[in-house]
Amino acid sequence: MPAPIAVCCANGEVVLANPAMAAEWGTTAGRLPGCNLRDFFRPLAAAQFDRLVEALRLGRRSRYRLAVRWTGPDGTEREGELTVDPVGAPAPPGPLLLAVLDAPDGRPPRPAPEVTPAETRILALAATGATTAEIGRTMGLTTDGVNYHLGRLKQRWRVPNRTAVVAKAYTLGVLDAGRWPPGPGEPGTT
Numbered sequence: 001m002p003a004p005i006a007v008c009c010a011n012g013e014v015v016l017a018n019p020a021m022a023a024e025w026g027t028t029a030g031r032l033p034g035c036n037l038r039d040f041f042r043p044l045a046a047a048q049f050d051r052l053v054e055a056l057r058l059g060r061r062s063r064y065r066l067a068v069r070w071t072g073p074d075g076t077e078r079e080g081e082l083t084v085d086p087v088g089a090p091a092p093p094g095p096l097l098l099a100v101l102d103a104p105d106g107r108p109p110r111p112a113p114e115v116t117p118a119e120t121r122i123l124a125l126a127a128t129g130a131t132t133a134e135i136g137r138t139m140g141l142t143t144d145g146v147n148y149h150l151g152r153l154k155q156r157w158r159v160p161n162r163t164a165v166v167a168k169a170y171t172l173g174v175l176d177a178g179r180w181p182p183g184p185g186e187p188g189t190t
Helices: 019-023 046-057 117-127 132-139 143-157 162-172
Strands: 005-008 014-017 064-071 077-087 096-102
Touching (some): 005 019, 005 162, 046 064, 077 162, 096 162, 117 132, 117 143, 132 143, 143 162
Antiparallel strands (some): 005 096, 064 077
């Protein structure tokens, strides 16, 4: 079972979520778009949430960790950590946010997916919001070369777009959710 993830607007409105995130509240992924993550998660320290909102308002693109509490589908109170990363180019009213929930539950580690070092570097750069041209310059590739690698990852992981590729990379542990700037995950630890 993959890590619970959601992509949301800067105001917390869910754009898309995976089934693991939906399962945290006993619903389906198709019912989460339009809902607000703030309605589901309660920060353990209000100051954490205030810092995140202020940083987004100022256009900062750092990774933020929020200790959160929520009520599971069985009515039990759960605690975990929500890691929030701005993804994609900032656009009004704010950037899209990738929210990854670390909910300790004793799951065994998943095997690492097969991703080349070049693909991992491209994913890490894409996660920082770099454009295709910027990724190409950094990697010594043409924009067509970058699009080729991203396209292969989209096909392999059966996802529709670049934001979903980055989200899937975090979910699979290809990118380390505990690191900024983004970098490779540790094999077999996710």
